Amino acid sequence: MSRIPLSALIGLFFTALYFLGAIFAGVIAPYGMAEIVGDSWEPASAAHWLGTDSIGRDLLSRMIWGGQVTIFIAAAGTVLSFVTGSILGFTAAVAGGWIDQALSRLVDLIMAVPSLIFALVVLSVMPVTMVVLILVMGLLDATRVFRLARAVAVDITVMDYVEAARLRGEGRGWIIFREILPNALSPLVAEMGLRFIFMVLFISTLSFLGLGVQPPLADWGGIVKENKEGIVYGIPAALVPAIAIATLAISVNLVADWILNRTTSLKGGRGA
C-alpha cells in the first residue's frame, strides 16, 4: 500500500474524476440535459467549451449528464451481475451434484451465443427502458462472474476451515457468506473493474445502435449516434464521447491491474 505506481495513480485520478462528474452532474453541468442553447454544431467557444451538438445542445453538458446515465447503468449492471453471478457460483461449488451441473451447463449454453446478439434478440420484444437494459446486461454478464466465482469457490470448499464449518453443522448460507465469500473477495474485486468496463462498452454499443438509452436522455453511446453525421463534414463532435469511453475504460483497467497485482503479491504470487 505504501507506494502506488504511477499508472495506477493516473487510473485512479481519471476514474475518480468521471465518477465525481457523474455524481455531481446536476451541479457542474452548465446547461440542462436537453436544453437547446445555440445553432447546430457550433465550434468550441467560451460559452460552450466543447461546442454544440447536432440540434444545438451544449455538448459539455450533455457529456456530463450522459456520463451520469452511462456510469449509473454500467454500475447497476455490474452490481447485479456480481450479486447473481457470485451467489450462484458459490452455490454451485458448495452444493455440487446436479445443482452444479444444471447451473454450469446453463451458463455454458448462454455463453455459446454472443452476448450482443442475445441482447439484441431479447431487446426486440422487450420495452427498451433503463430497468430492462440493466437486467439484460447484468444477467448476461453474470455468466462470466459465475464461472470465476465457481472456479475460486471450488478451491476454497476443500479447505479445512470449510470442512470444520460443515462438521459443526453450519447451513449452506453460512458457508457461502461467512466462509467462502471473505476468502474469494480479492479475485472477484479485481474482476469487477473489468466487468464494469465491459458494461460501459456494452451499454454504449447498444445506445450507439439505437437500442439502448432512448433520447432525449443522453448517454455516451447515444451522443455518438446523434452526432455521427457530422463526421463526414469534418465535425469531430461524435469523437468526444467516444474518447470519454476509451479513457474511462483504460483508467479503470489500470486500477484493476494494480489491484490484481497487489492481491497476487499478498499471496506470494507475481507482485508489482
Place this chain on the structure above:
Amino acid sequence: MVKLVIQRVALGLMLMVAASILIFAGTQILPGDVAQSILGQSATPQALANLRAELGLNDPAPVRYVKWLGAALQGDLGTALTNKQDIAKAMGQRLGNTLFLAFWAAVISVPLAILLGLIAVRYQGRWPDRLISGVTLATVSVPEFLLGYIVMFLLAVQFRVLPSVATVYDSMSLGEKLNAIALPVMVLVLVVLGHMMRMTRAAILNVMQSAYIETAELKGLRPFTVIVRHAFPNALAPVVNVVMLNLAYLVVGVVVVEVVFVYPGMGQYLVDHVAKRDVPVVQACGLVFAAVYIGLNMLADIISILANPRLRHPK
C-alpha cells in the same frame, strides 16, 4: 482421434440446437404478449388478433418452436413482418456481404498478428516489443465504433484517401469492392489484432523456455530462425485456437462496424429489424450468428485436437 473429433462435432450440434431454443425462448420471456409489445399500447384488439394469428401465437410455445426450427432447417426462415419479404432471400445477399468483409479482415489480420507476435518475441523487452504491445493494448481498450469513427475522420474526411461509406453492389468489380470496404476491414483488423498478437507472443514465449530452444541457440542458429522453425510450430495449437476465437469474435464485431460504415450486411439487417421489432427476422439473424459463432468455436477445438498430439489421448 476420430472418435474425439466426432464427439466434438456432436457436442457442437447439440449446442446449436440448445442455442436455437435459447434464441426462441428469448423472444418469449416477456410477461405480457409479444403482439402487444410490437404494436404498442394503442393497438386495436382487431390488429392484435391479426398479428397473433400471423405470428402463430395461438399455438403453445413448444409447438411454435418445433415448426420454426423445422422450417429453418429446410431453408425457410419465414417472412418479415414489416415488408412481407422472404427472410432467407433477403438474408442470402447480406450474409455474402458480411462474410466477404469478415474474410478480408481475417486474411489480413491473421498473418499480421502472427508476424507481429514473432517480431515481439524476437525483440522481447526492447522497443519493437514495447511499441507493438502498447499499440495493441490501446486498440483492445477502445470500442469498435470509436475506432471506426477515428479511422473515418482521419482517412476519409481529413485526408480523403478512402470512401467513408462502404456501399457495395453486385456490379462492382473486385477492386472497387475492396476499395469500398477498406475502412471497415481496417477497423476489424485493429479490433482483433491486439488479442491475437498478444496471445501469439505469450504462447511462443511459453515455448521459448524449453531445452530444445536452448539447444537450437547453442548450435548457432539465428534468433529469428530459432523462433520460426523451433518455437512457433510447438506453439501452434494455442495460436490456432486464439485465431479461431477471434474469427468468431469477428462475426459479432461486424455488427457494429457495419452500422458505422452503413455496409449492407447481416449486422445492419439485424439492428434495423430489432428497432422495428420484427421478431421473425431477429430470430433468423440470431440463429445464423449463433450457428456461425458456435461452428467456428467447434472448429477451433477440432483444429487444436489435430494440431496437438497430446490432446488426442486424454487420460
